[in-house]
Amino acid sequence: MLALASHSRLVWRLGGLVLALAAAQARAEEPAFMPDIAPLSDFPDPSHATRREGLFLPPGMPRLLMPGMTKRQAYALLGAPHFHEGLFGERRWDYILNFHTGSGTAYRICRLQLRWDRRMRLDRMAWSSEDCRAAVYPIIPERRDTAVPPLPVPAPAPDPAPLTLYFDFDKADLDQKAYQDLARFVAANSNRDAKLSIIGYTDGAGPDAYNDRLSLMRADMVAKSLVALGMRLSNLQISGAGERSPARPGEADVRDPLNRRVQVAFLNGG
Template identity: 30%
Template sequence: MKTKMLLWTPVLAGLTAMLAGCAAPGRAIDKEAEARAIAARPAEPTAQEWPDPASAKWKEGAFPNLENVRKMAPGMGKDQVRELLGWPHFSEGLWGVREWNYLFHLRTGKTPSDYVTCQYMVRYDGAELATGAWWKTADCAALANPPAVTPIPAAPTLMPPQKVSLSADGLFRFDGAGPADLLPEGRERISQLAADIRANFKVLHYITVTGHTDRLGTDTYNQALSQARADTVRDLLVQGGIDRAKVRAVGMGKRQPVVSDCAGSRATPELVKCLQPNRRVEVEVQGGN
């Protein structure tokens, strides 16, 4: 046994020395050197600069972990690159060289066993920090970094027209129509309506604001009053964030009453109260969610 130990000792010593020569002592990456490597931005290798695949030392190549490949970045040291990609497959050397080359097999997805063999290169600066990494062909780069698939948004569901009827007596002072005639609770009601429309309609086709009056007064007066009230409500909806181009205001005067059995023609308190449902502003919304 003692003789065998003596015979093997030189062999072990030589192997140890060889392995030691293949490894550089670990050291922290200098931040300034890292910044220089990141800023280098070298040009892509030319077609003539890629090595012949037949000259690879490890011709079998490898199936890379593509998540690791995507982590590659300028400024990495060789130990960091080796942890991600493994040792290079060509015989250019490990330490003191400016380039590592790989033969990587990338699956095409056509069949479970179908793949193509691609070349991948990492280049280093004098501080042995990576300055860039490239695939030889655009097809290989696309296989390694497929474009993100943007989902097609679902078409909005078209909802039936939604109509809200607002009592004009609750919006405006009696016979009022302009912004100065709005009651505080009327202004708040319209602001809340605008917020509800924005929240419930992802797609807005149109909004129609229609003003209505009762039958008291002349046709001309009632038409102007109903149009002015519709205009004021429209403007408040726009102030609440609704696209003005999608809102139209219409005055219908007294032509579309909802109650018609109120007796009398003089504006008595009883008749005014009976006709109250006719004094209104209707907001119809068409859109989807």
């Protein structure tokens, strides 16, 4: 079908959306975890790299890498690894990354190594030096606040209403209206640390296995768009329900536009 034929183009489009996140990550925040420092002997010979010149990135981009990410999510942020390391079954990816120092055209050459666990989820990260790690994870001085009396605890606000986005038949792309609706949804709910559930669905047309995959592609597209709008990737729960739980039940194999959707909802009270 058309969605499977255009899957590779979809991956590159998602990667472009992620690049827009650099502006939203401009402010320094204390990292939720701190990667390791490894000796240069743990990294492969740079003369064997596929990109010996390295890759220039804003420091906020590798900062988005978090334990538990999939290889596809890491690939969307950094691209392919630089040392002929495969996408399937490989337990280590190595990169050469360059960061401008802020002094003219001078830049720092850094090495980053990603380690994957048995489930091919990101398990460990290591930088080649303290300076490289500090370029991505700046140390925030501890702030000592003056003690103040505790404020009254307000009553919990009602959960924000979920958002439903609709898709064309056999498509996983967001049209202009859907993207605008998503942007308004994010703007109306200013808590960028909130956790979101993103569930994709399809109508009843097509095989079950294909619909499961298509529903996940739709949810993944919405998640990438949310990241580009400033939401944290680690706070997004992404899943695909295929043709199960239709919004409007009916006969099997029916192309119902109300069932081709993604629902975005806040968790834990937004």
